[in-house]
Amino acid sequence: MGIGIGILGGGTVGGALVRRLVDNRDVIAAKTGLQLEVLRVGVRTLDKERGFDLLPGVLTDNVADVVADDSVEMLVEVMGGMDPAGDLVLAALRAGKPVVTANKELIAARGPELFQTAEEAGVSLLFEAAVGGGIPIIRPLWETLAGETLTKVMGIVNGTTNFILTAMSESGMAYKVALAEAQRLGYAETDPSSDVTGVDAAAKAAILAGLAFGSWVGADAVYREGITGLDPVDLQFAAELGYVVKLLAVAERTEEGVNARVYPAMVLTHHPLASVRGARNAISIEGPAVQRLLFSGPGAGGEPTASAVLGDIITAARELRAGTLVAPRIRLADGGVADFGDVSTMWYLRLMVVDQPGVLAQIAAVFGHHGVSIRSVRQECSGDEATLLIVTHSAPERAQQAARDGLRGLGVVSNVAAAIRVESTES
Numbered sequence: 096m097g098i099g100i101g102i103l104g105g106g107t108v109g110g111a112l113v114r115r116l117v118d119n120r121d122v123i124a125a126k127t128g129l130q131l132e133v134l135r136v137g138v139r140t141l142d143k144e145r146g147f148d149l150l151p152g153v154l155t156d157n158v159a160d161v162v163a164d165d166s167v168e169m170l171v172e173v174m175g176g177m178d179p180a181g182d183l184v185l186a187a188l189r190a191g192k193p194v195v196t197a198n199k200e201l202i203a204a205r206g207p208e209l210f211q212t213a214e215e216a217g218v219s220l221l222f223e224a225a226v227g228g229g230i231p232i233i234r235p236l237w238e239t240l241a242g243e244t245l246t247k248v249m250g251i252v253n254g255t256t257n258f259i260l261t262a263m264s265e266s267g268m269a270y271k272v273a274l275a276e277a278q279r280l281g282y283a284e285t286d287p288s289s290d291v292t293g294v295d296a297a298a299k300a301a302i303l304a305g306l307a308f309g310s311w312v313g314a315d316a317v318y319r320e321g322i323t324g325l326d327p328v329d330l331q332f333a334a335e336l337g338y339v340v341k342l343l344a345v346a347e348r349t350e351e352g353v354n355a356r357v358y359p360a361m362v363l364t365h366h367p368l369a370s371v372r373g374a375r376n377a378i379s380i381e382g383p384a385v386q387r388l389l390f391s392g393p394g395a396g397g398e399p400t401a402s403a404v405l406g407d408i409i410t411a412a413r414e415l416r417a418g419t420l421v422a423p424r425i426r427l428a429d430g431g432v433a434d435f436g437d438v439s440t441m442w443y444l445r446l447m448v449v450d451q452p453g454v455l456a457q458i459a460a461v462f463g464h465h466g467v468s469i470r471s472v473r474q475e476c477s478g479d480e481a482t483l484l485i486v487t488h489s490a491p492e493r494a495q496q497a498a499r500d501g502l503r504g505l506g507v508v509s510n511v512a513a514a515i516r517v518e519s520t521e522s
């Protein structure tokens with residue numbers, strides 16, 4: 096007998112998933128012994144070209160019906176957003192139906208409540224596709240590495256911004272053109288501002304931090320900067336200095352608590368993350384025994400994401416057929432959140448300064464006053480003005496910030512034109 100599946104969403108991910116479930120039905124059955132039946136697909140607009148054909152009555156614009164339908168044994172949520180997705184997922188769990196979702200925004204915001212509801216209902220809530228697109232990362236982190244005391248997770252977790260940064264730095268493509276192309280290719284969120292402002296990456300960082308360290312920090316506690324403030328000229332200067340700019344998500348366990356952050360940062364060209372191009376993602380996981388593991392692959396797009404969703408569907412279907420849970424429960428403690436001001440990084444600064452004797456000495460004095468050591472300085476002169484490219488050594492956020500404030504107060508500095516963190520960890 097088949098397993099009845101209800102899907103919320105028939106867009107980039109939902110469409111790819113439906114095609115795969117229908118076209119590969121026999122292959123999946125031969126491999127797993129499971130007959131997966133797409134019984135309902137909920138969308139917003141019925142009269143839209145979707146690239147898949149379903150029997151009459153399967154496609155509906157009544158999403159509550161998909162959850163309530165008795166023949167639907169499992170819910171797949173690939174519609175995105177908080178509402179109505181959150182309440183529909185809760186309703187399915189409370190009705191004893193396992194849920195598979197790709198919705199990182201929802202998991203990051205309401206994870207503990209959803210995990211608790213799934214536990215009480217005795218069903219699985221699976222979300223492999225929520226981080227890293229087609230890369231298996233949730234299961235390895237939560238299951239395979241359960242015995243490891245992890246210390247740091249760092250990576251590129253947003254395909255859209257990595258696609259944009261790659262296109263801008265390698266082909267000189269304009270930001271807007273690159274973003275439009277990422278949207279066309281199905282990498283971007285329905286509202287792409289969540290990609291470029293770092294909201295999407297922050298949700299993923301919160302999930303990774305929670306699973307890596309077993310305590311939930313939540314998306315609101317993730318320090319966040321996006322890529323919208325980057326000037327293409329700094330991508331060029333980065334290349335000249337031997338760096339590539341990437342939007343990084345970093346989560347660390349410190350004595351003060353867990354720290355999670357998302358920001359653009361320069362990485363050395365020979366760093367493993369530097370070669371992650373286009374919409375690919377890569378996530379490194381560090382722990383005392385495993386040292387450093389690197390997971391990489393396609394991080395966005397309908398097909399790779401549908402592959403991760405399908406893997407979860409098969410797990411949930413096996414559980415339904417076996418009448419027992421296979422996937423481990425997600426149990427989390429409340430965790431302390433470390434102060435971002437204590438986080439130490441190197442910085443790249445581009446300063447516009449007056450080209451006259453003594454300027455460098457004044458600038459160096461400001462850095463010295465705030466305990467920030469200078470690692471390198473490059474100067475480009477044009478007329479009476481000079482551009483200074485300064486890379487500092489590592490120092491806490493609050494000291495680096497105070498140094499920049501001090502520089503802005505110097506009469507010889509006309510502009511702190513750019514300030515970008517530099518990730519100093521080398522392979």
Ligand code: NAP
Pocket residue numbers: 103104105106107108109137138139140141143156158172173174175176178179197198199200224225228281282283284285394395396397400
């Ligand atoms: P999408 O292309 O915008 O598709 C969303 C689908 O949900 C559409 O079919 C839409 O219906 C339907 N929908 C949205 N709100 C609805 C509502 N209120 N009522 C009924 N139907 C509604 O989005 P997507 O790219 O497939 O992303 C879906 C989810 O997967 C999101 O949570 C996203 O974060 C996640 N995800 C996406 C990717 C990716 O690369 N795209 C990767 C990983 C995870 P219509 O078609 O009628 O508008």
Ligand code: HSE
Pocket residue numbers: 225226227228252253254255256282283284290295394395396
């Ligand atoms: N918009 C997301 C990205 C999709 O670009 O990474 C994958 O989660």
